[in-house]
Amino acid sequence: MQEGRWLGEHNDCGQRVGRLDSHNILIGNPPIPVLPEKWNNTLQVLLDHRSSRHYRRDALPAGTVELLVAAAQSAPTSSNLQAWSVIAVKDAERKARLASLTDGNEHIRAAPLFLVWLADLSRLRQIARQQGNDGEGLDFHESFLIGAIDAALAAQNAVVAIDSLGLGSCYIGGMRNRPEDVARELKLPPEAFAVFGLTVGYPDPSVKTDVKPRLPQSVVLFREQYGEVRSEELASYDDAMKAFQEKQNLPPKGRTSVIAKRIENEAALKGRSQLTAILRRLGFRLK
Ligand SMILES: Cc1cc2nc3c(=O)[nH]c(=O)nc-3n(C[C@H](O)[C@H](O)[C@H](O)COP(=O)(O)O)c2cc1C
Structure with a gap:
């Protein structure tokens, strides 16, 4: 394994295209600490994912x-x-x-x-x-x-x-x-x-998208047994999200506050709290 740096351009859709050199680290958000010796297109595609919510009118190719x-x-x-x-x-x-x-x-x-x-x-x-x-x-x-x-x-x-x-x-x-x-x-x-x-x-190429930051590995990756989630690490995520949202011209809200709101109470589930009863009505027995 060795370090590498992405050296590419962005295509019309704002997606990263290009290659890595062997000196620096820029892939992933947060960046991957150690890159494999040989980069490949599959890794590139996985790490370049972002949701698209705006589309061209064109039909998709047959098949x-x-x-x-x-x-x-x-x-x-x-x-x-x-x-x-x-x-x-x-x-x-x-x-x-x-x-x-x-x-x-x-x-x-x-x-x-x-x-x-x-x-x-x-x-x-x-x-x-x-x-x-x-x-x-x-x-x-x-x-x-x-x-x-x-x-x-x-x-x-x-x-x-x-x-x-x-x-x-x-x-x-x-x-x-x-x-x-x-x-x-x-x-x-x-x-x-x-x-x-x-x-x-x-x-739609006129709507730029970017790779959305994720939580730092220190709060999702534990080794051998579950560990501590430090609030400083969560704060670093909020900083990354703030920068991302500013770049996207979105309101600079802390992401952990948005997450907390989404799970605040039953009302936040927008009716989905009734799912067990609904599933039973849809025929699932759920014993
Ligand atoms: C199971 C699931 C449900 C989702 N539902 C919605 C949705 O209803 N509307 C929406 O705009 N995005 C939805 N998303 C997209 C997420 O908001 C998005 O994946 C997340 O913010 C990370 O951004 P990214 O995909 O650009 O990396 C959903 C994603 C998943 C995995």
Whole structure:
């Protein structure tokens, strides 16, 4: 392993392109302390990720959905159960209706493609019944969790593929604001739940994006056992976020204050505190 420095330019979408030399460290936000001897495009794509919320009007190339789903299906999956599905939505009116269920998120309308990722136990129930049992194992909370994990891993593989193609995307957790309305719109069977959506399109080059700072490794990486989270380290994150927000012409709010607000009380969950009851109504047994 050796140190290296990114020597590139930014492309039209503000994404880093280029290479590293072997003297300095600039990759990652916060920067990676030690870089591998050989940099590669996969690392570049992963570390250059940023959500895109503004898109060009252009349609996506033929085959894009199938390519993204192939990447998604290549993700690891618990016991090879593949407890997820995805619905590709292109119809403008359906996208608009889905956007209206998310409390904002106008980028759903603007994106040419909206992928809705499902934790899906319905197909597994069918397989179990075809094989002569009732799939009792699906009745437990563990199975719902498997579906949610599988959907997230699959979607994130698609996001990496999207980033590698120079396309842009943004997850939409707002799909969980009104899950029953979403289920009706998408005609979901019992035991299928829209975990999140994902807008996909060509990023609008006139809207600059940048790599958003993350917490310092000292508060997320522990060795052998859980350790102390020091408030000075959190303050350094707020400083990094302030600089980022100023650069993006956003209000310079401390990020930890925003995080704290998002988890302050039940009201902050915007109705999602009712999720257990809603999931049961959607057919999940959650024992
Ligand atoms: C599960 C999930 C749900 C999200 N929901 C939304 C959303 O509803 N609307 C939105 O604009 N961004 C949403 N995001 C995007 C996050 O805000 C974004 O990933 C985060 O701020 C980090 O920024 P970056 O992706 O540019 O690095 C979501 C991300 C994830 C992983």
